[in-house]
Amino acid sequence: MLPIGGFTNQGPSPTLASLKQQVRADELVYVLLSDHPFGFGGSESGDAVGTTVADQATRWVTGSCTAVPPTAYGGGVAGSELYHCSPKAS
Numbered sequence: 001m002l003p004i005g006g007f008t009n010q011g012p013s014p015t016l017a018s019l020k021q022q023v024r025a026d027e028l029v030y031v032l033l034s035d036h037p038f039g040f041g042g043s044e045s046g047d048a049v050g051t052t053v054a055d056q057a058t059r060w061v062t063g064s065c066t067a068v069p070p071t072a073y074g075g076g077v078a079g080s081e082l083y084h085c086s087p088k089a090s
Contacts, residue, residue: 013053016060023065023085030068031061031083061085 014022022028065085070076 013057015053016056019057019060024087026087029085031065031085032077033058033061033081033083035079035081 019028061083065083068082068084070082073082076082
């Protein structure tokens with residue numbers, strides 16, 4: 001498991017370059033993203049939305065990886081989407 005941002009989007013996150021390297025090395029294949037990246041209370045840092053490392057990683061995953069249909073893995077978690085990342089994506 002590789003946390004990206006955590007519940008409040010303030011947890012440790014790999015850099016975008018590190019995330020891409022892990023995909024390239026086939027060390028990271030699936031990424032589960034939540035549509036509620038800031039938990040219940042929103043961003044507590046005051047950062048503009050889209051500026052954190054987690055935001056950058058999320059944009060890269062959604063633009064470079066393939067969404068996996070929930071029926072392919074037995075359902076899903078409400079508010080979450082699973083992505084498959086291949087080394088070609090990086």
